[in-house]
Amino acid sequence: MKIYDGVIDWGIKRARDSKMIGLGFHSVIDGLVKIDPKKIGNLDLAIPQKFSDLPDSIKFIDDFWKGLIFSFSNGSALQLMIDSKEVYEWIMKTFGTGTLRLGGTSANMAKGLIPFPFEKILVYVYPLKKEIANLFSNSKNLFVVGNNGLDHPINAYDGEGIDAIHWIFEFSQGQSITVKGQTYACPRSNRFIASWNPANSKLEVRDPFRSYVIDHAKDISHFLVSGFHIMQEVYPDGETVEDRIDELLKFIQTVKDKNSEIRFHLEFASIRRDRVRRAVEEKLFSMFDSLGLNEVELSWVARDMGYDEKDILNLDVERISQIISEIMRGDLSRVHFHTLGFYLLALKGDYDLESQKKALAFASLAAAQRAMDGEINLERFKYVLDIPEKYDYKEWERDGIHFILFPTKVVPSPKITVGLGDTISSLAFVLG
Numbered sequence: 013m014k015i016y017d018g019v020i021d022w023g024i025k026r027a028r029d030s031k032m033i034g035l036g037f038h039s040v041i042d043g044l045v046k047i048d049p050k051k052i053g054n055l056d057l058a059i060p061q062k063f064s065d066l067p068d069s070i071k072f073i074d075d076f077w078k079g080l081i082f083s084f085s086n087g088s089a090l091q092l093m094i095d096s097k098e099v100y101e102w103i104m105k106t107f108g109t110g111t112l113r114l115g116g117t118s119a120n121m122a123k124g125l126i127p128f129p130f131e132k133i134l135v136y137v138y139p140l141k142k143e144i145a146n147l148f149s150n151s152k153n154l155f156v157v158g159n160n161g162l163d164h165p166i167n168a169y170d171g172e173g174i175d176a177i178h179w180i181f182e183f184s185q186g187q188s189i190t191v192k193g194q195t196y197a198c199p200r201s202n203r204f205i206a207s208w209n210p211a212n213s214k215l216e217v218r219d220p221f222r223s224y225v226i227d228h229a230k231d232i233s234h235f236l237v238s239g240f241h242i243m244q245e246v247y248p249d250g251e252t253v254e255d256r257i258d259e260l261l262k263f264i265q266t267v268k269d270k271n272s273e274i275r276f277h278l279e280f281a282s283i284r285r286d287r288v289r290r291a292v293e294e295k296l297f298s299m300f301d302s303l304g305l306n307e308v309e310l311s312w313v314a315r316d317m318g319y320d321e322k323d324i325l326n327l328d329v330e331r332i333s334q335i336i337s338e339i340m341r342g343d344l345s346r347v348h349f350h351t352l353g354f355y356l357l358a359l360k361g362d363y364d365l366e367s368q369k370k371a372l373a374f375a376s377l378a379a380a381q382r383a384m385d386g387e388i389n390l391e392r393f394k395y396v397l398d399i400p401e402k403y404d405y406k407e408w409e410r411d412g413i414h415f416i417l418f419p420t421k422v423v424p425s426p427k428i429t430v431g432l433g434d435t436i437s438s439l440a441f442v443l444g
């Protein structure tokens with residue numbers, strides 16, 4: 013079966029036929045810092061041996077170092093939220109902002125969608141300051157809601173400053189750090205992300221975005237929600253994550269009441285905090301049409317359900333589909349699992365299977381081309397078509413759910429990998 017045949021033209025046409033696509037609620041500035049181990053000196057702390065030894069957020073400077081060294085010595089990516097203003101100020105003083113780049117799940121999705129002829133991509137950016145507004149590319153189909161309605165971020169920002177930053181500390185294979193006099197080498201180039209975002213951590217849907225979306229719900233076809241990984245369990249004012257998620261649900265319900273045709277997608281992302289993750293699983297899974305996640309994220313969901321997370325991390329397709337079937341007991345009718353080498357799509361009910369498959373193929377080409385070149389360029393999609401797939405295409409039914417195992421294109425030495433998951437999930441969802 014030629015699963016990639018004709019998908020480029022199909023995807024472009026499909027994008028052209030689209031209506032407005034909403035993206036909320038997490039756009040932020042990334043600060044890229046290349047770690048120079050010589051400047052770090054000799055650290056005096058115990059290296060966390062496994063994931064469970066790590067703090068679930070950064071409250072003290074030591075927590076920061078623990079996260080960084082864990083990530084460095086294991087060569088594995090890690091993201092932790094910073095919960096202390098003092099630590100935020102200390103990092104800023106010690107490392108500066110680094111190189112600024114647009115980040116956050118919603119802005120990443122916007123970046124991945126605007127190169128295609130979608131009519132309107134509407135992204136939520138809060139706080140919308142000059143610095144972040146300047147990082148959005150100058151696309152005609154990109155909008156935020158400003159005081160005068162739809163506008164490009166650069167015409168709609170309110171004030172200046174960097175109120176929120178996600179530091180990405182990058183290190184390279186072969187670098188070494190000394191801890192308690194002993195030297196640790198970095199086995200694989202990777203990154204440690206430390207995020208400071210108290211301004212948006214409640215995922216509050218503020219005006220004028222809120223009223224615009226409610227008033228123009230009829231113009232919207234798809235809405236992708238993400239950002240739960242920046243939420244706190246209990247906020248300094250006593251509000252809880254459950255309170256905040258209930259508020260968000262009220263907004264979604266109001267929009268649905270205005271237009272029941274809108275499809276809602278939830279992008280899971282790396283939710284490290286147990287109570288936040290459980291609140292998302294329990295309160296949101298059944299309220300969305302579609303869910304997107306990778307193998308690490310699904311392994312956490314499996315663990316929360318009492319299963320062994322290792323089966324998922326080992327990519328046991330039987331166990332992955334079993335967990336997905338359980339998640340889909342509620343109203344959730346589409347789950348898009350992505351990992352290196354294949355996607356597993358699960359569909360329940362009234363879906364056009366051909367469109368869904370073509371959308372997966374298009375997303376796979378886009379991700380591979382973006383990995384190869386660093387940014388999306390439609391003209392260069394054809395160069396990834398020749399990359400052979402390593403898995404076999406498969407389709408089957410289980411518990412009334414249709415599963416598609418879709419082999420993807422994997423670029424051998426990618427220029428970037430950050431944000432690829434967001435590109436994959438958003439493209440496959442809006443085109444499907």
Ligand code: ADP
Pocket residue numbers: 306350351352353354379380383420421422423424425426429430431432433434435436
């Ligand atoms: P992020 O949070 O950075 O988006 P994810 O783990 O969610 O990371 O997504 C990464 C996805 O990108 C993988 O699941 C895989 O499908 C895709 N990907 C990673 N590396 C490559 C590559 N070299 N070529 C093509 N696709 C890749």
